Each structure stands twice: as C-alpha cells, then as structure tokens.
Amino acid sequence: MSDERRSSSVKVDANDEVLQWVTFKLENEIYGINVMQVQEVLRYSEIAPVPGAPLYVLGIINLRGNVVTVIDTRSRFGLEPCDVTDNTRVVVIESEKQVIGILVDSVAEVVYLKASEIDDAPNVGNEESAQFIQGVSNRDGELLILVDLDKLLSDDEWDELKHF
Amino acid sequence: MAKALAASKKVMKNYLSELLTDEVPKLEKQTTIAVNKVQNIVENDRLEALLKNVNAELDIAPNKVSTQKGLAQQEIIVEKTDQQPQNEVELITQKSSGDFIEKTPKSYRQGDFQVLFFDVAGLTIAVPLIELGGIHKVDKTTSLMGKPDWFKGVMLYRDEKINVVDTALWVMPEKCDETLINSLNYQYIIMLNDSHWGLKAENLVDTVILQQDEVKWLDSPSKRPWLAGLVKNQMCALLDVDALIVLLNEGSGINQLD
Numbered sequence: 001m002s003d004e005r006r007s008s009s010v011k012v013d014a015n016d017e018v019l020q021w022v023t024f025k026l027e028n029e030i031y032g033i034n035v036m037q038v039q040e041v042l043r044y045s046e047i048a049p050v051p052g053a054p055l056y057v058l059g060i061i062n063l064r065g066n067v068v069t070v071i072d073t074r075s076r077f078g079l080e081p082c083d084v085t086d087n088t089r090v091v092v093i094e095s096e097k098q099v100i101g102i103l104v105d106s107v108a109e110v111v112y113l114k115a116s117e118i119d120d121a122p123n124v125g126n127e128e129s130a131q132f133i134q135g136v137s138n139r140d141g142e143l144l145i146l147v148d149l150d151k152l153l154s155d156d157e158w159d160e161l162k163h164f
Numbered sequence: 165m166a167k168a169l170a171a172s173k174k175v176m177k178n179y180l181s182e183l184l185t186d187e188v189p190k191l192e193k194q195t196t197i198a199v200n201k202v203q204n205i206v207e208n209d210r211l212e213a214l215l216k217n218v219n220a221e222l223d224i225a226p227n228k229v230s231t232q233k234g235l236a237q238q239e240i241i242v243e244k245t246d247q248q249p250q251n252e253v254e255l256i257t258q259k260s261s262g263d264f265i266e267k268t269p270k271s272y273r274q275g276d277f278q279v280l281f282f283d284v285a286g287l288t289i290a291v292p293l294i295e296l297g298g299i300h301k302v303d304k305t306t307s308l309m310g311k312p313d314w315f316k317g318v319m320l321y322r323d324e325k326i327n328v329v330d331t332a333l334w335v336m337p338e339k340c341d342e343t344l345i346n347s348l349n350y351q352y353i354i355m356l357n358d359s360h361w362g363l364k365a366e367n368l369v370d371t372v373i374l375q376q377d378e379v380k381w382l383d384s385p386s387k388r389p390w391l392a393g394l395v396k397n398q399m400c401a402l403l404d405v406d407a408l409i410v411l412l413n414e415g416s417g418i419n420q421l422d
Contacts, residue, residue: 029184029306065257078309122327124312127309129309136306142306
C-alpha cells in the first residue's frame, strides 16, 4: 500500500467517530442514549404525581434537594404501561433544555458504536414519536434503537416542564 | 374459531375482485358490455371487467382524461393559443402538470417469465422471480415507534437490516380486523428486488412459468402502481416490485394512493 493510500485510510478511520451509548430496555426492545447526556441512573423510588400535569409526565422526584420531572417513556413511545419491577430505573438525563428523568424497564450497559455502524431509521411514518429515532445499529445480532433525547419533547413541552 | 377463520379466508379470496370492482363508472360498464359481446368466455369477461375498473383514469374528471387522443387535442389547442398572444390563458394539461417519469420496460415483459405465488390471509399474490430479492424465514423483528401499523419493524438477517411489511395490513387494511390479524401465521419474508423491503407471507404456493398472454397487463398509469397486472388463471395480483419499493420508501400505505 502506498503512503498516500495508507494516510487516506487512516483519515477515514479518524472520521469514524466512536460514541458511547447507554442502553436501556422498554418492551423487550433495546434503546440507546448518548452517554454524554446521562447524568445518573437511579433505582425506582416513589414518584410524586403532579395534579394537572400533562399525560407524558409521571411526576416528580427529589434528587438531593433538586426537583426532577420524570417522563413516562412508555407512553411517549406509544407503548402500553407496565408494572414497576426490581429492574425499573429512572435515567436522569440532561438535554439541551433541562434535566429530566425518564422511566425505563431496565438499564443494560454502555456500548461503543462507530458512526459508520449507525444507520438511518426507515423514513416511514410521520407520527411525532418517529422523530425520536436518531438511528439504528446492529449490535451483536440485536437491533439497537438510538434515541435523540432533544426531540423527545417538543419546544412547547420543554417550556411546559420548566414550570414544574 | 375455525369456522370464523374459514369464513374470513373465503372473504379474502374474493378480496381482489372486491378491490378492483369498486366505483364503476357508466362508460366502463358500456365498455364491459361491448367486451362481453366479443368474448363469450366467462372468465375472460370477468377479468376484463376487473381490469377496466382498476384503471385510474376512471376516477379522473372528464376534462382531465389524458388519453392519447385527448393529449393530441390539447397540444393542438396550445399551438393555437401561441398564435393569439393577446388572449393568453395559461393552460395546465395533464401532460404538463406532473413530473415526467420514464417507465422503463420490465425485463419480464418479453417472452416467458417465472413468478412465485405466495399467499397472505387467503389472498394469493404473484411476484416475478427476476425481481425477487430472496426469501427469509420470519425472525425477531424490532418494532420502531411512530411507524404505521403495516410497518412491522426491522429484522436483522446477517448484516442486513430488513424493513418488514405486514402484507395484509398494507394491501387490505380495511379487511384487517382483530380476528384476521390474530389468525395470520406469517412464516416468510419475500424480499423485494435489491431493496431492504420485505413482505411477510404466510405460505409459498408455487413457482410457475407464465407467458405474456397469461397476464392481463396494466401498462397505463393506474392509481394502483404496485399492480403490474393480473394473472388470468390464478386470478391474482402480479406485483410491480419497483413501483412498490418506491411507495414503501415514501411511506405510502395503500390508502394514501387514492
């Protein structure tokens, strides 16, 4: 291989950025969120309901003196509700807008994915929730659905959450 | 339960006929009568009637009918208006209103060709073998949120990501009640050409070599572009795979075509 070709190959690899994703499960599907947006993962604790809150808000929790709004991820993703188990977790995330918690069935692991390993999701359907999907990736024979947290709520909904 | 299932399958067997016999305009009824006089074979008559009804031109308002003759007349009118610039009226013809889409002739439109028959909820569908990308066994499909009901999700096959279509829900959504959906026993994925799209199938019926005259071709623009024609003997739909891929890529369900 010539030097020129070798340097070009290295360049391609350098552009193939590696990102870390925290994976969680909902209804037997595996989702991934960018690790840089995850602040912490909490065991399920009592979530205090807020009267008059939108349907996608489960309630609030007290996280070391700070109030964190917890989103009903299942309803947001169009899934049926399910009972809380020992594996249920609240993932505290920091989006562009603010800090919120998302309730998930379980948290699995942190995986490394190259940008080249991520494909676009099929461009089918114009429902709001279709926008949440940033991409998909084949991870050890399982499809990982990568979620764009910033699109989890609309601008109006993010504004609404500030009042909690 | 078995009785209900059999009844539902019977309904589905007649589905194609029902699908193609809605909205019969008077003009087409007259055409059908004329055809009946020429051809006495009952099956052929029925097929002709079905095909006439499939033609999308039937749904187009009379002043927009774009027959060859009509287009020629419109062109003449345009020339005339060019000669009279003081009365400029913008004429929008069928020909000028849409993008020009060159329909390349299919390779299977010459000589004999092979098709695969598969069935879904009692409805038999044919796909030209030359446009068959492969057949896979149904495996775990990961559903994605916010997608239409007919899009069942993504199935991994080796390194390939297959977009799985619930064929019954795509082709005949109005027939898919809960009983029918629960009775479906999908076993195969029929891959469309070299695309990532795969149609779910219950059974693979047969492969048959067809001659050109064994298919009633739908060459004129139709409101069902996914339908290449009807196989006369089996009275079933022959898929236009490329057109179907385009529709699926656009995310169009069958009802969005009307």
